[in-house]
Amino acid sequence: MTLHETIGSDLGSKQADPRLSGIIKLAILAVGGQGGGVLTGWIEDVARAQGYAAQATSVAGVSQRTGATVYYVEMAPQTPGDPVPVFSLMPAPGDVDIMITAEMMEAGRSIIRGFVTPDRTVLITSTHRALAVSEKMVPGDGIASSDEVMAAAEIAARRVIAADFDALAIRNGSVISASLFGALAGAGVLPFPREAFEAAIRAGGKGAEASLRAFAAAYQVAENPTPEAAPVADAKSEPKVQGPARLMAEWDKLVARVAALPAPVAELALPGLRKVVDFQDLRYGAEYLDHLGTVLSRDDAAHGWVLAREAAKYIANALAYDDIIRVADLKTRARRFERIRSEMRLKDANVLQLTEFFHPRAEEIVGMFPARLGAKVESDPKWMARLTRWFDKGRRLRTDSLPAFVTLHILGGMKGWRRRxxxxxxxxxxxxxxxxxxxxxxxxxxxxxxxxxxxxxxxxxxxxxxxxxxxxxxxxxxxxxxxxxxxxxxxxxxxxxxxxxxxxxxxxxxxxxxxxxxxx
Structure with missing residues (x-):
């Protein structure tokens, strides 16, 4: 008889709740920054506060999102005088009661590794994505399908609780560990009252109020799962076009040209126009529409305007190429700093230090030269070798400092020079x-x-x-x-x-x- 079976039979006469009959085995897959260690500590604290013997272990994964840390908790009810159970240090395939994953692909990995089984495992997972290095490396679309993982989870797990717990935590000013803890409590898979979970969070002290808000929101989602339960990210709206009256009049003329296009083409032409005007100027936007008009003259409704629709997208991309001016411009925009502060969840008392990494090649430097001079220099191997020695070095610029920011701001403002x-x-x-x-x-x-x-x-x-x-x-x-x-x-x-x-x-x-x- 195994240890699991022994404890189960001994406790069977004392407890009617089948969830208490034996060792409860819980595994967590999380990567750096997702609070897997904090979540594990909370679970361990709840179990011990409720009279359970508990043990938590962890095995670190590979860095840079090629593997998650595996946290493992085993717990069993214990009365004074009973021998301390001997717990395992790692989860075994086919022997996990509760699987918690802090990201959708980690749920897939837990299924592949055999930790999720239809006869016993409750899978609690966040549906958001934190892309792995292998996904980012693919030149095209290397993002794995979340739908396929969810379909596999419905088959592999006894029960699935899935929602965007990361977005839910952010909305409540906390981190995903708090919302996953709430989902665990709301799922009712552990024999502990809600108050015990909340007490474990309060005992942590710092950030407890925000964590409790995220906990409560996730608790409700897990307790009453509905298609509308998972929080949906707010749709990003295009910034309103503003400027002097003279320039706005020119912009309106360009928009009117777009409105006159066939509907399937206009749908992509307007974002394309926004992109190229933002990249350069209104005259550049007119050139974009001229290029698109050339394509339209070779297209027709019989083909559904597919050629012109595709051209509306890719001509805009071709016109808005990434040069030194573009890179410097994007790195010094106020919206970028606001986005970084938001993602880092900075408060007014925090100081943001931002380091930009630059590694321009000789070709990028020559590309900024006047066209005729640049062509001459680019065709001269000796000059290109000199420029490589002078510039082909990694540079780090602190854009939170005035000198570096001003340097990039000046470069980003050289749009008038770009055409030359x-x-x-x-x-x-x-x-x-x-x-x-x-x-x-x-x-x-x-x-x-x-x-x-x-x-x-x-x-x-x-x-x-x-x-x-x-x-x-x-x-x-x-x-x-x-x-x-x-x-x-x-x-x-x-x-x-x-x-x-x-x-x-x-x-x-x-x-x-x-x-x-x-x-x-």
């Missing part, structure tokens, strides 16, 4: 070639033209990331040109683009290109 730079000339030339290549296919293969427009998705970011995107873009278009006359050319272009987005090194793209080479 080498980088702008290069981006404009690339935009023209890209659109010309795509539009040349509209008469022969409309679907291929659409896929070629979508290939602009490959180009993004700054510095090395931007260079890699350009290289992949050129390779995809070159490979597509080899099969452009085939009936399935559009499908192959899509496959090449998706392969290019699968990994940073381009290994999947190499394989796709070799496949094309095998039949051309």
């Amino acid at each position: 730079t080498l980088r702008h000339a290069q981006e404009q030339a690339h935009l023209a070639r890209w659109l010309e290549t795509a539009l040349a296919e509209t008469a022969r293969n409309y679907d291929l033209a659409v896929e070629l427009v979508r290939c602009r998705r490959l180009i993004k970011g700054y510095s090395d990331t931007h260079v890699r995107g350009y290289a992949k873009f050129d390779r995809v278009l070159a490979a597509t040109a080899r099969i452009a006359t085939r009936d399935d050319a559009a499908d192959w272009c899509r496959r090449l683009r998706e392969a290019a987005l699968m990994d940073e090194e381009g290994k999947a793209l190499d394989g796709a290109i070799r496949t094309i080479e095998s039949f051309t």
Whole structure:
């Protein structure tokens, strides 16, 4: 007979509640900053205050969101004079009563590891996402599907309690450990009264009131789960466009041009217009609409305006490229500092120290030169080597200090200079070639033209990331040109683009290109 069975049989005659018949085994998966240790301590304190013997252990995971810390608590009812139970140090697959995960993918990992089973495990999880390094590394959309995890949880667990407990905690001025503790109490899976849980929080002292608010909100969600129970993040609204009357009159004219477009195109053209005007100026916005008008002239309602709709998005992205001016501008905006303060949950008494990391390459420096001079310098290996020695060093600027902030603020205000730079000339030339290549296919293969427009998705970011995107873009278009006359050319272009987005090194793209080479 196992220890679990022995204690269960001994207590069976003393307690009618089946939840008290034996060792209760509870595991928690959480990453740094989510308060897994605090949550574990609260659970252990509640158990002991209610006359239970309890033991808590933890095994740290790998850093940088590639693994969570596993916290494990075992508890069993104990009366004075009874021997102290011998508890396990780690959870075993198929032997966990309660599984708490502080993020959606951790719920998936707990299922994969066998900690969640349909015969016994109650799974309590937050539905929000804290992206893992492996998800962020993918050039395309590497975010794992939360829906798939939830579907697996419904099958794997005896009962699932899921809500965005992180958002709920933030709304109440606390952290997710407090809301998960409330969900545990509200779920009724531990034989302790609500007051005992709240007493454990109060005993912690600091931040107790905020923690109790988050606890109460999560308790209600877990006790009365409904589709509306999980808090929903507020929708982000576009900032209102404001400015001098003369400029607002010009802006209204541009908006009127957008309103005259076909509805499917206008839906994306207005955000695109906002983006390029914010990037440069109103004249740049007019140029954006001129480019879009060129595409519209080659499109029609019979195709549902798909080509122009896609172009509305990707032309805006191409025009609003990331250069030194753009990066400096974004890093010194008031909204960014407000967002950071909000995410860090800073109070008026706190001091924010913000360090920016810069590593400009010689190409970024030359890109700021006048177009003709920059082209000359860029073609000279000796000058490029000198610039690399002078500038290719990691720099750290404290933007909470006046000198660094003023430096970046001045750089960010150089929009008037941008049109004269080498980088702008290069981006404009690339935009023209890209659109010309795509539009040349509209008469022969409309679907291929659409896929070629979508290939602009490959180009993004700054510095090395931007260079890699350009290289992949050129390779995809070159490979597509080899099969452009085939009936399935559009499908192959899509496959090449998706392969290019699968990994940073381009290994999947190499394989796709070799496949094309095998039949051309």
